[in-house]
Amino acid sequence: MAKKPAAADQLQQLKADIRSRNPGRLYIFHGEEVFLLHHYFEQIRKLLLDDLTESFNFHKLTGENFDVQSFADSVENLPMMAEHTLVQVDEVDLFKLSEADRNKMAELLSDIPVWCTVIFTYETAAWKPDKRLKKLWEAIDQNGVIVEFARQGQRELISWVLRHFSAQGKHISNDLCAYLIEITGGTMTALAGEIGKICAYSGADEIKKSDIDAVTEPVLDAVVFQMTDLLGEGKYAPALEKLQQLLKMQQEPLAILGAIGGHFRRISAARTLLDHGRGYGELMKLCGIPDYPARKTMDAARRFSPAFCKTAAELVLETDYQMKTSFDDPQRLLEMLILRLAQEARRG
Numbered sequence: 001m002a003k004k005p006a007a008a009d010q011l012q013q014l015k016a017d018i019r020s021r022n023p024g025r026l027y028i029f030h031g032e033e034v035f036l037l038h039h040y041f042e043q044i045r046k047l048l049l050d051d052l053t054e055s056f057n058f059h060k061l062t063g064e065n066f067d068v069q070s071f072a073d074s075v076e077n078l079p080m081m082a083e084h085t086l087v088q089v090d091e092v093d094l095f096k097l098s099e100a101d102r103n104k105m106a107e108l109l110s111d112i113p114v115w116c117t118v119i120f121t122y123e124t125a126a127w128k129p130d131k132r133l134k135k136l137w138e139a140i141d142q143n144g145v146i147v148e149f150a151r152q153g154q155r156e157l158i159s160w161v162l163r164h165f166s167a168q169g170k171h172i173s174n175d176l177c178a179y180l181i182e183i184t185g186g187t188m189t190a191l192a193g194e195i196g197k198i199c200a201y202s203g204a205d206e207i208k209k210s211d212i213d214a215v216t217e218p219v220l221d222a223v224v225f226q227m228t229d230l231l232g233e234g235k236y237a238p239a240l241e242k243l244q245q246l247l248k249m250q251q252e253p254l255a256i257l258g259a260i261g262g263h264f265r266r267i268s269a270a271r272t273l274l275d276h277g278r279g280y281g282e283l284m285k286l287c288g289i290p291d292y293p294a295r296k297t298m299d300a301a302r303r304f305s306p307a308f309c310k311t312a313a314e315l316v317l318e319t320d321y322q323m324k325t326s327f328d329d330p331q332r333l334l335e336m337l338i339l340r341l342a343q344e345a346r347r348g
Contacts, residue, residue, distance in 0.1 A: 025112040026117075026141065031147075033187060059086070183212075272306070
């Protein structure tokens with residue numbers, strides 16, 4: 001199978017392989033959007049295997065039971081009462097194998113039998129190929145399709161959410177889609193679970209914000225984002241209420257403080273970019289965040305001065321030091337931090 005040279009084309013290559021019902025022999029699946037990774041893995045699994053013979057023709061290796069000989073045996077096993085076999089290797093860093101094992105893997109990956117498809121999956125471990133190990137890297141690069149399942153952009157996610165609500169006979173507005181994406185962290189895995197809960201809860205055809213709020217627990221970063229937005233708008237009492245919401249969610253005070261500090265660092269970076277005439281695209285690259293959070297962070301940064309951003313960073317560091325070295329109540333320290341940030345925001 002011819003492999004497209006550009007990394008951006010690899011997902012399209014995978015889709016084409018599935019449409020033609022002719023999967024390749026080697027794939028690397030990795031990336032932040034685990035929902036898509038599972039989706040396309042299952043597409044290939046259903047294409048190659050059937051319920052009757054799957055137990056004979058599907059082989060799964062993990063970091064706990066992987067070794068080169070087991071992999072070779074799995075790849076070379078002939079299919080039983082079927083035309084194909086599928087080998088999944090989960091979370092194994094090939095580039096950390098011994099030199100002898102790497103060389104053997106290079107040979108195996110360069111000559112996978114025509115009846116076998118191998119998929120390496122990386123959900124929690126990062127896919128970080130060491131291209132200096134040329135023999136192994138070239139075997140993967142020349143014979144495989146490396147597919148990154150990146151987090152989807154806001155537009156794609158809204159369309160996806162709309163389709164999933166519609167499939168369950170529900171209608172939801174684009175604005176509420178955006179709200180749901182924001183409070184769940186914007187991954188398809190989280191969204192899929194919340195959509196099911198919301199549809200089960202709502203007795204009406206039209207989804208309302210109250211339906212979402214009734215069953216969806218927002219992620220830490222989303223509440224911190226809302227809290228800092230309220231500070232920027234001069235709504236200090238509601239900002240404190242957001243802090244209380246986080247504490248009621250039993251979030252650890254240090255985790256809350258870390259999220260506040262991380263958010264203000266992104267706001268500070270956005271403020272600097274704004275002052276130099278740069279846009280949200282630069283913030284996406286600098287902070288490694290998707291387009292929608294980058295746009296929102298740029299909007300938030302417009303409400304704060306460079307002086308405030310500097311002071312906010314100092315106050316967060318001071319609170320962190322007090323939490324770790326004093327006997328003061330961490331909850332009280334967080335409340336004091338929000339009050340002091342509110343005072344600084346009033347000054348501009």
